[in-house]
Amino acid sequence: xxxxxxxxxxxxxxxxxxxDGVAYAELFRQITPLIxxxxxxxxxxxxxxxxxxxxxLFAVHKASHTYNxxxxxxxxxxxxADYKLKDYLRAHYRKAVLTKVDFAxxxxxxxxxxxEDYSPSELLSExxxxxPEKQQQIVRMMKIDGYSAEQVAKEMKMTTSAVKVxxxxxxxxxxxxxxxxxx
Amino acid sequence: MDTEALxxxxxxxxAKKPLPHPLAIAxxxxxxxxxxxxxxxxxxxxxxxxxxKWAQPFYLMELAGMLATAITAAIAAxxxxxxxxxxxxxxxFVPLIPIMIYGILLMESIASGNAMxxxxxxxxxxxxxxxxxxxxxxxxxxFMFITIQHAAPTRCCWAGSMAGLxxxxxxxxxxxxxxxxxxxxxxIIWHLIPVMLVTMVGMVAxxxxxxxxxxx
Numbered sequence: 020x021x022x023x024x025x026x027x028x029x030x031x032x033x034x035x036x037x038x039d040g041v042a043y044a045e046l047f048r049q050i051t052p053l054i055x056x057x058x059x060x061x062x063x064x065x066x067x068x069x070x071x072x073x074x075x076l077f078a079v080h081k082a083s084h085t086y087n088x089x090x091x092x093x094x095x096x097x098x099x100a101d102y103k104l105k106d107y108l109r110a111h112y113r114k115a116v117l118t119k120v121d122f123a124x125x126x127x128x129x130x131x132x133x134x135e136d137y138s139p140s141e142l143l144s145e146x147x148x149x150x151p152e153k154q155q156q157i158v159r160m161m162k163i164d165g166y167s168a169e170q171v172a173k174e175m176k177m178t179t180s181a182v183k184v185x186x187x188x189x190x191x192x193x194x195x196x197x198x199x200x201x202x
Numbered sequence: 203m204d205t206e207a208l209x210x211x212x213x214x215x216x217a218k219k220p221l222p223h224p225l226a227i228a229x230x231x232x233x234x235x236x237x238x239x240x241x242x243x244x245x246x247x248x249x250x251x252x253x254x255k256w257a258q259p260f261y262l263m264e265l266a267g268m269l270a271t272a273i274t275a276a277i278a279a280x281x282x283x284x285x286x287x288x289x290x291x292x293x294x295f296v297p298l299i300p301i302m303i304y305g306i307l308l309m310e311s312i313a314s315g316n317a318m319x320x321x322x323x324x325x326x327x328x329x330x331x332x333x334x335x336x337x338x339x340x341x342x343x344x345f346m347f348i349t350i351q352h353a354a355p356t357r358c359c360w361a362g363s364m365a366g367l368x369x370x371x372x373x374x375x376x377x378x379x380x381x382x383x384x385x386x387x388x389x390i391i392w393h394l395i396p397v398m399l400v401t402m403v404g405m406v407a408x409x410x411x412x413x414x415x416x417x418x
Binding site for chain 2: 032035036038040041043044047048051069072073076077078080081082083084085086087090091094095097098099101102103
């Protein structure tokens with residue numbers, strides 16, 4: 020069964036490369052569950068699997084010219100799936116790190132005494148006080164005043180990427196301070 | 203978009219025509235490298251003592267070793283341009299064998315006291331050798347990078363470093379046909395290290411440039 024499927028995948032791809040659109044569609048129909056299984060084994064159902072499945076299918080289509088020998092189709096396809104999965108996870112974790120510090124979240128985790136003694140603005144000032152002056156200003160502008168990174172860059176005469184890096188460092192520092200119980 | 207609609211779109215676009223076999227691509231590269239090699243030697247001319255050097259086994263072995271590195275690295279790079287490396291991921295280690303053997307032989311010459319001390323060699327500041335190797339490597343490396351980028355490499359760093367190693371090994375051979383310095387210390391510091399440097403630059407460039415391949 021395994022061998023017959025492998026052979027048919029290879030035959031379908033060869034037919035598709037000779038211009039057979041029906042074979043090409045059939046190939047994608049056959050590989051979609053395989054890719055779903057591959058991703059489910061690695062991601063579970065916690066992440067948006069349908070998006071990544073389509074990304075892998077798209078990559079297989081775009082790289083169809085690189086299947087050019089009589090080697091196993093599945094090895095070629097899963098190499099692409101693995102590459103796209105790593106790419107997806109990199110982007111996912113990068114996004115997760117950047118959004119990790121939420122001011123609302125910090126406020127909720129503070130002890131009752133602190134919230135009773137300070138107003139929200141005083142509280143934020145104290146939290147931001149652990150940051151260097153420049154980072155304080157960037158975080159204030161981006162998270163409290165609602166400026167975009169480009170607007171902050173213009174105001175502070177910095178490059179946009181420098182602003183983003185600085186903000187990222189500030190969030191990271193806040194996370195560390197929070198974990199250490201210092202804020 | 204619905205997956206079935208996506209599949210219909212792919213079917214309408216159709217599969218792309220397959221690329222030639224990696225060995226055919228490597229063969230094409232090597233043929234072009236050979237032409238480049240001949241042109242460059244005609245432009246720069248050979249070292250004055252070339253007739254004597256052809257009779258020296260160590261010199262011939264050195265050139266053969268570096269040519270073997272250039273050829274095997276080009277073959278490895280052509281396979282690394284494919285997502286699954288054509289099922290031959292071990293190929294990337296093959297070019298390291300001749301260059302390592304050659305490096306060990308040079309180290310042995312230094313250890314036996316037949317060479318200038320390394321510190322003295324560094325103080326010679328032969329940046330011209332470094333620049334010549336980089337100069338000779340640029341055109342072949344660019345050509346290889348463009349070809350690999352049109353495929354779909356998944357091991358971008360390896361693909362870039364193999365392209366860099368192939369191009370710089372060729373640059374090394376060209377330099378050895380021009381430059382008359384044969385001191386083992388100089389060969390290590392001002393010839394082999396630049397080859398490694400170009401290989402590392404290739405690795406970083408591969409990581410950045412191949413992101414825009416067919417898999418992007």
